[in-house]
Amino acid sequence: MNNPVSFISGNLHHAKDYISDLINLVQVYQETFTEPGQAVLDEIEAIELAYLVEDLPKMIDSMKLGTDRIRDIMQSLRNYSRTDGFEKNPANIHEGIETTLMILSHRLKANSNRPAIKIIKKYGELPNIECYPGQLNQVFMNLIANAIDALEESNFGKTYKQIESNPNAITISTSVDSSIEKMTNPTVNIRIADNGIGMSKHIKEKLFSPFFTTKAEGKGTGLGLPICHDIVTKKHRGSLECFSSPGMGTEFAIVIPARSIPIQA
Structure with missing residues (x-):
């Protein structure tokens, strides 16, 4: 399980950076084009852009926390179930x-x-x-x-x-x-x-x-x-x-x- 969990965790790190870049780009568009037109305004309202911008980074952080938790549990299970040899360590x-x-x-x-x-x-x-x-x-x-x-x-x-x-x-x-x-x-x-x-x-x-x-x-x-x-x-x-x-x-x-x-x- 460690391999897929590490894969997801690593990709979440990059995903957070990409999402941050896209959010910054949206903010630049909003500052540059203050009157984007009704169609754009309707879409902004439909997807609840302000909430999305605030919640999406939090969602990525919670997913990263989840993968870290899985990795910790797997490490604990491995430590707990370790096989003892004939000699003490x-x-x-x-x-x-x-x-x-x-x-x-x-x-x-x-x-x-x-x-x-x-x-x-x-x-x-x-x-x-x-x-x-x-x-x-x-x-x-x-x-x-x-x-x-x-x-x-x-x-x-x-x-x-x-x-x-x-x-x-x-x-x-x-x-x-x-x-x-x-x-x-x-x-x-x-x-x-x-x-x-x-x-x-x-x-x-x-x-x-x-x-x-x-x-x-x-x-x-x-x-x-x-x-x-x-x-x-x-x-x-x-x-x-x-x-x-x-x-x-x-x-x-x-x-x-x-x-x-x-x-x-």
């Missing part, structure tokens, strides 16, 4: 999170039932970390999508105005622990929290159990969180924990080493 965690947010943007937008879900970013200064970027993107996708699901569940029975007074929000925080005891191998901390209804201790204890799900039949397999746990703990030698209580929202905390740790046989 340095990666920017924030880029992975931003890619995930772009892919999920349609679920974050306002709709007839609720305002937009607020995304609060509290990004720290992170080094590039040695990891499997595609697999970590899968973790981010699952945790943020689950947070959206939890917020939508918490909205049940509430009016638009009630939700607006206490907006749905997802807070994403990142930091690095480079204290003395972590000097040889600092860890990166990633927290994804929602202000939904939270969960009971009973449910929280089963979250990482295969096939356990609180979602309606057909909407969840119960494998997302166990896979996330496996990616973080086994593939990256880190930890994935959940902190939640009824009425207090839910937070998932990921801790992974910034540098690669050999996996013992």
Whole structure:
């Protein structure tokens, strides 16, 4: 898709220049021939020339914005679906999170039932970390999508105005622990929290159990969180924990080493 999108985007750039030249020519004609005749005046009125001159450049700009948006989405999909090899590679965690947010943007937008879900970013200064970027993107996708699901569940029975007074929000925080005891191998901390209804201790204890799900039949397999746990703990030698209580929202905390740790046989 990138080739036709780039073709359209490039031609829109030239089209805008050509349209600007034609508009300038029309203005020169109007200034030079102040009495063009009734036939010309009738055509000017029929095509609403003043509105056309004002709106056409805006239309080209919006089309250019659309092609840029498509290109950004394609880049995000390519980054998200990248195939990890057998070795870990340095990666920017924030880029992975931003890619995930772009892919999920349609679920974050306002709709007839609720305002937009607020995304609060509290990004720290992170080094590039040695990891499997595609697999970590899968973790981010699952945790943020689950947070959206939890917020939508918490909205049940509430009016638009009630939700607006206490907006749905997802807070994403990142930091690095480079204290003395972590000097040889600092860890990166990633927290994804929602202000939904939270969960009971009973449910929280089963979250990482295969096939356990609180979602309606057909909407969840119960494998997302166990896979996330496996990616973080086994593939990256880190930890994935959940902190939640009824009425207090839910937070998932990921801790992974910034540098690669050999996996013992």
